[in-house]
Amino acid sequence: MIECLFANLECRDVLSEEEKAILRAICCRASTIGSGSDIVSQGARPGVSTLIIDGFAARYKLLEDGRRQITALQIAGDFVDLHAFLLKTMDHGILALSACSIVVVDHADLRKVTETEPHLTRMLWLDTLKDAAIHREWIVAMGRRSSKAQLAHLVCELFMRLSVVGRVVGDSFQFPVSQTVLADVLGMSVVHLNKTLQSLRGDGVLTWANHQIEILDWAALRHIAEFDPTYLNLQREPR
Amino acid sequence: MIECLFANLECRDVLSEEEKAILRAICCRASTIGSGSDIVSQGARPGVSTLIIDGFAARYKLLEDGRRQITALQIAGDFVDLHAFLLKTMDHGILALSACSIVVVDHADLRKVTETEPHLTRMLWLDTLKDAAIHREWIVAMGRRSSKAQLAHLVCELFMRLSVVGRVVGDSFQFPVSQTVLADVLGMSVVHLNKTLQSLRGDGVLTWANHQIEILDWAALRHIAEFDPTYLNLQREPR
DNA sequence: CGCAGTGTTGAAGCATATCAACTTGGGTGG
């Protein structure tokens, strides 16, 4: 069930069987969320944190005029609002972009982990640090990359993250997201995203149809994006 | 010496005297860094983490063509590379924007804290989560705000963060940073930043001269920025 | 069958980058 979380953590450090057992024990309540509904709402003070088992979710903020910016994409194996455990009040919402299987963990149980399991605590901390590293990379992409490079970079990132949790088949992965949503991820208009996408398609580096992305030329895509996966911390070492 | 760190942590939860003593004990080695030099270089694997006692620093990444994006501004009281404790390899550099007083902490000592001080560990974790929340807000600003709102938002944020650590006098604070640097923070060209700045000055909401920013009309500035400080988590509550 | 959401396209306008020139002020060497 929560093997995707193990995959996520274990590509960064070794997890003992006891630690896995603890995680299994506290990740008790499972459910599903329909596409388009909030997993956590802005301003909420949840008593639980949510782990995504399957599906895509997004963190987002709304401006007063109704425009939206998505600040993170969360996939299977992501502890999507672990940070609410310590931040308490949600300063943003979390939205299911597709139907999502989730599991929730009581904050009381997480607290117990921090009291008794230092290594596991560090691993969970690390998981939130990885999210922050992704945020920084997005800031770079938004501030200094061309729209084409920004989009290419996102595809590279998703490809790497999804392969860690076994969601990549060959050179393809499911990406059940409309162009409107993707525009809100990249901070551009739908029209411009559409043209940027077609420019990438025209270069023959990827295809995107039926909610599935296939990478045709990884080297070229990576070159367009100037993609360097260091920030994803996919190194297994003692933490 | 490290009172600014206490100020930073204590506006979010109570610190016991024992916890303060522990922090004082591990923050042993002090030094200063000259303006313009790296505190930590990209690709480094530091064995210590750095706390800023005084001055301004920036996290940054460079693109292949030499352009730069600053992904975070760090001020007094910020544990600037606490995340290196767990991320191990720096995926970005940290630069002193002014002369900085710093203190370093051995990762071995931080590890001991995580083994024996669960509450303090959560407080340090929280500190990195606050950085991530700021990252998300910057993503929103870059993606969906006008350049004027983006700049106004940054000034609001700096004002709030600097007042926590006692760096605001009246409505003014020191901001020893060139327009070139600020342009790299906001992801815009220097020319455009200059014009945006003059637009804010023209509105009479702030002045910026001699490396000092004075806020003339807080309500108007806040309105331009649509500033909501929730994300800074300045709520004192049990964590 | 009609409707709503999604993708696509072209045209026009605005925001921002780029380029180039000029000013200002502080620091430094003659």
Place this chain on the structure above:
DNA sequence: CCACCCAAGTTGATATGCTTCAACACTGCG
């Protein structure tokens, strides 16, 4: 002490990337 220089700030002109608006095609669904 002056002359010069360099970094930083400022300004205007031009070019480009991106947004907005509007229209149309396609698809799945009630």
